[in-house]
Each structure stands twice: as C-alpha cells, then as structure tokens.
Amino acid sequence: MDKFLPSQKPPGNLNAKKIPQFVSFGFDDNEKSGFTQEKGTEGMKWAVDTFVSRKNPDGTNCSCAFYFNTKYITKDGAEEPPHLVKKSWKHAMDSGCEIGCHTHSHFNGSKFTVDEWLFEMNKCMDILAKPYIDGDDSEHSGIGIAKDKIKSFRTPFVAYNANMLKAAEKMGFVYDCSLEEGFQDGQDGTNFYFPYTLDEGSPGNKYIHSQNPEKEEVGRHAGIWEIPAYVFIVPPDELCEKYGVKKGLRKKCASLNDFFNERDGKITGFDYNTFVPFQMTADEFIATLKHTLDLRINGNRAPFFVGGHTGIYAQGYESEPEILISEHERRRVIEEFLDYALGKPEVFIAAPIKIIDWMRNPKEL
Numbered sequence: 318m319d320k321f322l323p324s325q326k327p328p329g330n331l332n333a334k335k336i337p338q339f340v341s342f343g344f345d346d347n348e349k350s351g352f353t354q355e356k357g358t359e360g361m362k363w364a365v366d367t368f369v370s371r372k373n374p375d376g377t378n379c380s381c382a383f384y385f386n387t388k389y390i391t392k393d394g395a396e397e398p399p400h401l402v403k404k405s406w407k408h409a410m411d412s413g414c415e416i417g418c419h420t421h422s423h424f425n426g427s428k429f430t431v432d433e434w435l436f437e438m439n440k441c442m443d444i445l446a447k448p449y450i451d452g453d454d455s456e457h458s459g460i461g462i463a464k465d466k467i468k469s470f471r472t473p474f475v476a477y478n479a480n481m482l483k484a485a486e487k488m489g490f491v492y493d494c495s496l497e498e499g500f501q502d503g504q505d506g507t508n509f510y511f512p513y514t515l516d517e518g519s520p521g522n523k524y525i526h527s528q529n530p531e532k533e534e535v536g537r538h539a540g541i542w543e544i545p546a547y548v549f550i551v552p553p554d555e556l557c558e559k560y561g562v563k564k565g566l567r568k569k570c571a572s573l574n575d576f577f578n579e580r581d582g583k584i585t586g587f588d589y590n591t592f593v594p595f596q597m598t599a600d601e602f603i604a605t606l607k608h609t610l611d612l613r614i615n616g617n618r619a620p621f622f623v624g625g626h627t628g629i630y631a632q633g634y635e636s637e638p639e640i641l642i643s644e645h646e647r648r649r650v651i652e653e654f655l656d657y658a659l660g661k662p663e664v665f666i667a668a669p670i671k672i673i674d675w676m677r678n679p680k681e682l
C-alpha cells in the first residue's frame with residue numbers, strides 16, 4: 318500500500334528545477350457527445366480530440382481524465398439519443414484517456430451514508446462495464462470497460478463527507494479527486510502540496526473545515542491517493558498585461574464575489590467557477606491558467622490539476638444562462654492554454670493516474 322504524506326517538496330528528493338511539470342485535466346458529467354452535430358467539434362468528442370491530437374515533449378499523445386455520471390447514458394440523460402453519448406465515452410476510452418466514476422445520479426451526497434455512496438458508485442461501475450453495443454439506447458449496454466480499469470472517483474458538486482472516502486476505500490479506488498487544496502495562508506501557487514495519500518487526512522480539507530465546519534473533515538484513509546482540486550490564482554495587476562488582459566482582474570473578481578480575497582487571488586480550480594460566479598471572458602480565464610502554471614514551473618512544480626466539464630464546451634449550456642461567452646470562445650480557452658503549456662519543454666499533459674505512477678517512481682526530465 319502506498320504511503321505518501323503531504324509534502325511541498327518533490328518526491329525522491331529530486332530538484333524541482335529538473336522535474337516534469339505535469340498538467341492534468343479531469344472533466345466531469347460529460348453529457349454532450351459532440352456526435353449530434355455534423356462537424357463533431359463540441360462536448361466530449363471535442364475534448365478527447367483536443368487532447369490526444371497534441372503531443373508531449375517525449376512524443377506521446379497528451380491525455381486527460383473523464384469522470385462519468387452513468388445517468389447520461391440512460392433514458393434520464395440530457396442528450397437524445399443516449400447511444401451517441403455512449404459512443405463518445407467509448408471514443409475517450411479507446412483513445413487512451415482515463416475513465417473515472419462520478420456516481421450514477423449526480424446527487425449532492427454531503428449527508429450520504431456509506432451504503433448510499435456505495436450504491437451510487439456501484440451503479441455507475443456496473444453500467445460502464447456492460448458491453449458496448451453500437452447504436453443501442455437500452456440499459457443493456459455500457460462502454461465495455463473492465464471494472465478494475467476504473468481507478469478514480471470524484472464527488473458531484475464538490476460535496477463530500479467522511480463516508481464518501483470510506484466507500485471509496487471499500488470500492489478499491491486508487492485515488493479520489495474531490496478535496497480542495499491550496500487555500501491555506503502561505504500557499505501562493507509556488508509551494509502547493511504534491512499529491513498525497515490520506516493516511517493522515519488532507520491538509521486542504523482540514524483548513525476548509527476550520528473555516529467552515531459544515532464542510533466535514535474527511536479523516537484518515539490509509540493508502541488512498543488524493544489528487545486535489547488546487548486553487549487557480551488570478552493574476553495581480555502588475556502581471557495582467559503580460560498575460561494579455563487589462564489591469565483590475567482581481568478587482569472584478571472581488572466585485573462579483575465577497576469571498577474572493579484580492580490579496581491572494583485564489584479561486585476554486587474548476588472551469589464552472591471561472592465562467593459562472595466569476596464571469597470571466599476567454600482571455601481572462603486563459604490569463605489565469607497561464608499565471609497559475611507559471612507560478613508552479615518557477616516554484617516547486619507540484620502537478621497542476623484543472624477541473625472541467627465537457628458540457629460547458631458545447632452549444633446550449635442552457636442550465637447556466639449566466640455564461641456570457643460563446644462555446645467557441647469557451648473552447649478557445651482550453652486550446653490556447655494547452656498550446657501555451659506545451660510550448661514549455663518541461664510540461665507534460667497527462668491523466669492523473671500517470672502522475673501517481675510518476676510519484677511512485679519519480680524521475681528527472
């Protein structure tokens with residue numbers, strides 16, 4: 318069993334200036350196939366193709382992870398017909414992307430018992446593992462993945478509790494990616510914790526619990542890895558122009574949300590948060606991603622995880638009419654950021670499970 322306590326230094330005593338800078342995207346829900354449109358340039362299909370068509374410095378294809386809610390491949394799904402969503406998920410698997418579990422129903426589970434979590438996790442795994450049948454809309458088909466290939470879990474709505482991790486332990490997941498990290502004072506984007514196992518709990522979770530007792534402390538779970546949702550850091554005024562936006566981005570964020578701290582510029586590291594509560598334009602989000610990456614490259618090079626939702630990168634994200642920019646602009650954020658990141662020789666874009674492999678056997682570039 319792995320045991321990696323939280324550390325702000327690279328594993329194996331390696332020199333931070335000589336290790337790879339991993340960047341990893343994990344997309345949740347994934348209810349829009351991208352196959353209903355003639356050009357197929359949105360949602361799931363866009364996301365898979367956007368990553369795997371780009372190359373890492375060693376020539377391997379870039380990759381990412383998808384955390385699925387299996388309700389989206391049943392008659393309760395958001396897109397008709399459901400077999401196209403199944404097809405897009407299989408396309409992700411066949412393209413070498415990582416497949417993870419995000420429950421069946423996408424309920425808020427912050428008050429769930431262990432058994433309620435297990436029911437939602439198992440239902441998701443059971444449906445994914447059913448054989449893939451091209452064109453089949455029934456509940457007799459899934460994407461044909463072996464259950465032991467599904468190694469990860471993310472909770473819906475970042476709504477977790479200790480029971481969730483007890484259930485994840487019973488399920489045998491290698492990692493969870495539901496906890497937030499980096500809000501602590503003194504962590505500034507150059508010195509985040511590397512991914513860790515939950516033998517002694519999660520420092521990010523303990524901090525959030527200390528600020529907001531309603532967010533339960535998850536406790537100790539020996540051997541389970543945490544791939545945390547690290548905060549993004551909005552660029553300060555003196556760096557805005559360098560990243561192609563006008564001064565005052567932190568002021569704008571503060572004017573929209575009281576909880577935003579203009580001094581540290583931290584926001585939850587998910588695309589939804591930048592687009593909806595913070596109303597960012599494409600250029601503002603790109604600037605935030607670039608700044609967050611550059612802090613790390615010049616800091617300890619803790620992996621950079623970005624939480625996403627492929628449904629946002631499709632037409633008609635109607636559930637969130639507050640999003641003011643077009644789906645083309647939304648897709649441009651990810652494409653431009655990937656190209657910026659890959660312009661740096663130390664950056665590798667990989668699925669989280671590969672980063673755990675590297676943590677176990679760390680090597681310099």
Ligand SMILES: [Zn+2]
Nearest residue numbers: 345346473474
């Ligand atoms: Zn979700």
